[in-house]
Amino acid sequence: MTFLKKIQWDALLMPLVGLVLTLLAWQLVSGRVTPQTQADGTVEEVKSGLIQDLPGPLQTWEKTKKYIVEPFAKREELDQGVLRFTWYSLVIVGKGYAIALILGTPLGFLLGLSKNFSKMFDPIIQVLRPVSPLAWMPLGVVIFANSGKSANELAALFTIAVCAMWPTVLNTAVGVRAIPQDYLNVARVLKLSRTKTLFRIMIPATLPYMFTGYRLSLGIAWLVIVAVEMLTGRIGIGNFLWNEYNNGLYTSIVLCILTIGLVGYVLDRGMSLLERRFKSAV
Amino acid sequence: MADHVEIANLSKVFPTPKGPLRVVKDFNLKIRRGEFVSLIGHSGCGKSTVLSILAGLSDASAGGIVLAGKELTGPGPDRGVVFQSPTLLPWMTAMENVMLGVDQVFYTASREERRQIAEYYLTVVGLADAMHKRPAELSQGMRQRVGIARAFALSPKMLLLDEPFGMLDSLTRFELQQVLLDLWNRNRLTALMVTHDVDEALFLSDRIVMMTNGPEAEVGEILEVPFARPRRRQELLESPEYYRLREQLIEFLNVRAYTLKGQTPGQGHGPGTASHAPTPAAAEPTKPGANADHAALKKEPALKA
Ligand SMILES: Nc1ncnc2c1ncn2[C@@H]1O[C@H](COP(=O)(O)OP(=O)(O)O)[C@@H](O)[C@H]1O
Numbered sequence: 079m080t081f082l083k084k085i086q087w088d089a090l091l092m093p094l095v096g097l098v099l100t101l102l103a104w105q106l107v108s109g110r111v112t113p114q115t116q117a118d119g120t121v122e123e124v125k126s127g128l129i130q131d132l133p134g135p136l137q138t139w140e141k142t143k144k145y146i147v148e149p150f151a152k153r154e155e156l157d158q159g160v161l162r163f164t165w166y167s168l169v170i171v172g173k174g175y176a177i178a179l180i181l182g183t184p185l186g187f188l189l190g191l192s193k194n195f196s197k198m199f200d201p202i203i204q205v206l207r208p209v210s211p212l213a214w215m216p217l218g219v220v221i222f223a224n225s226g227k228s229a230n231e232l233a234a235l236f237t238i239a240v241c242a243m244w245p246t247v248l249n250t251a252v253g254v255r256a257i258p259q260d261y262l263n264v265a266r267v268l269k270l271s272r273t274k275t276l277f278r279i280m281i282p283a284t285l286p287y288m289f290t291g292y293r294l295s296l297g298i299a300w301l302v303i304v305a306v307e308m309l310t311g312r313i314g315i316g317n318f319l320w321n322e323y324n325n326g327l328y329t330s331i332v333l334c335i336l337t338i339g340l341v342g343y344v345l346d347r348g349m350s351l352l353e354r355r356f357k358s359a360v
Numbered sequence: 361m362a363d364h365v366e367i368a369n370l371s372k373v374f375p376t377p378k379g380p381l382r383v384v385k386d387f388n389l390k391i392r393r394g395e396f397v398s399l400i401g402h403s404g405c406g407k408s409t410v411l412s413i414l415a416g417l418s419d420a421s422a423g424g425i426v427l428a429g430k431e432l433t434g435p436g437p438d439r440g441v442v443f444q445s446p447t448l449l450p451w452m453t454a455m456e457n458v459m460l461g462v463d464q465v466f467y468t469a470s471r472e473e474r475r476q477i478a479e480y481y482l483t484v485v486g487l488a489d490a491m492h493k494r495p496a497e498l499s500q501g502m503r504q505r506v507g508i509a510r511a512f513a514l515s516p517k518m519l520l521l522d523e524p525f526g527m528l529d530s531l532t533r534f535e536l537q538q539v540l541l542d543l544w545n546r547n548r549l550t551a552l553m554v555t556h557d558v559d560e561a562l563f564l565s566d567r568i569v570m571m572t573n574g575p576e577a578e579v580g581e582i583l584e585v586p587f588a589r590p591r592r593r594q595e596l597l598e599s600p601e602y603y604r605l606r607e608q609l610i611e612f613l614n615v616r617a618y619t620l621k622g623q624t625p626g627q628g629h630g631p632g633t634a635s636h637a638p639t640p641a642a643a644e645p646t647k648p649g650a651n652a653d654h655a656a657l658k659k660e661p662a663l664k665a
């Protein structure tokens with residue numbers, strides 16, 4: 079009994095307490111708008127509070143309700159439910175992420191398998207890895223400038239893939255280098271063909287590492303999308319955030335941040351479940 | 361009958377920071393077809409080195425090996441290898457682990473025939489109910505049963521075992537010795553087994569090859585084990601001859617393994633004396649009797665696995 083109580087306390091109540099405290103702090107620092115009747119009879123809004131332009135939790139809820147209660151609504155091009163915007167973003171992230179994995183996994187294998195390949199390309203990878211998506215984006219636009227209508231999308235995919243690829247590349251390489259000699263000896267003793275050794279021994283042995291890379295790559299792909307949408311003007315959650323900022327609707331910014339965070343969290347949990355499955359299988 | 365295996369003047373030199381170390385020198389041994397030979401000696405004397413050269417996983421520095429009339433070059437499925445740890449692939453079931461080898465060797469047979477081969481050996485080692493389990497779901501002893509089934513299922517020209525029961529508790533070890541012996545009685549593969557355990561060697565082998573200490577370890581003496589087959593452990597333990605042979609083995613390990621190399625027993629010669637960690641076998645002596653390390657432990661406390 080007491081054990082059960084303790085679990086519930088820790089797992090449910092404590093995060094709730096944290097949430098309430100955060101909301102309180104948010105309310106405390108945020109600004110308020112109070113209508114005031116002037117001497118001449120007109121009503122003017124007066125701002126007050128620590129950070130005058132930061133909307134508080136209640137104000138955020140009221141102003142952004144329509145995006146939340148009808149999350150998939152499409153009223154106008156720039157006025158859609160928050161999950162509908164999110165969906166647009168997820169689709170493009172999904173494509174870019176797929177490219178990152180398709181390119182990154184074999185690259186990681188080559189790095190892990192060949193010392194010479196590793197010596198040749200590891201320095202370049204280490205230099206390219208820390209480059210921000212904001213820096214890649216213009217290059218993407220230049221590269222795909224002549225691709226007509228899809229130029230924008232290709233530039234976005236290029237940026238996501240190039241930024242998200244590295245954790246997959248590096249973790250796969252580490253995983254390949256960490257394959258126990260015992261497993262490789264099994265392949266040698268049985269004289270397995272190269273293909274068989276790759277698919278029946280090396281890939282299964284590397285899977286847990288690969289999935290760690292895949293999880294980290296997905297996190298980056300999702301981080302990059304906001305920047306990409308801001309720069310290209312593609313419709314999506316990041317683009318929505320940017321437009322609302324330009325229109326002075328600051329409550330939407332908060333909504334977008336929360337949405338992006340939640341989606342990122344869900345993606346990461348999903349991937350780490352998968353990752354654990356493969357860890358326990360090995 | 362002609363010799364099935366001939367190891368001639370085998371030497372192995374390892375490069376070390378202090379210069380080349382000749383671990384094994386002029387190792388000579390002939391094994392008849394269908395013979396079960398044990399290789400016994402102190403830890404670090406070079407038993408595994410000899411075995412892994414036979415397995416083709418390591419190259420000889422000098423000398424050569426002829427198996428069934430052909431000079432050995434590199435590894436191959438004509439030799440079934442059982443290591444101390446079973447080295448099963450954890451993402452495959454017991455069945456799939458055995459099938460991986462069976463598919464390689466019997467590629468001309470139908471899929472169904474190959475499955476039957478794997479099933480047969482898994483059943484004989486007592487895993488009929490656990491064939492479709494993964495290694496993580498199997499006990500250490502059961503995993504080693506899979507390892508044994510996998511080696512036999514290849515119908516190899518030779519079986520190579522490197523302390524196959526070294527990691528098991530003594531009860532499981534007895535069980536698996538019996539499993540191995542039963543399987544071998546049905547299917548008399550030429551076998552070379554490295555062991556620490558004097559009783560294990562006597563129970564299983566036709567001959568016991570005693571290696572001197574290293575460096576430059578070589579064959580010291582060879583003991584014929586005259587007990588008729590099939591053997592029963594109880595009968596062996598009741599025979600006075602058993603204790604005479606056992607005494608001879610222990611005497612070799614305690615004295616002549618050293619003196620043959622011009623070393624003084626108990627002085628801590630050779631690379632095997634570097635570590636003070638007792639082997640699992642030494643930490644937990646089998647009853648009755650002792651294993652090689654344990655027997656030597658009376659005078660020589662510093663041995664490593
Ligand atoms: N790859 C290696 N490099 C250097 N020395 C080695 C290597 N492998 C084994 N040795 C040395 O060779 C000796 C014999 O080792 P091994 O054959 O494993 O002994 P055993 O199996 O009899 O216990 C040991 O002293 C060991 O330290």
Ligand SMILES: [Mg+2]
Nearest residue numbers: 407408409665
């Ligand atoms: Mg050894």
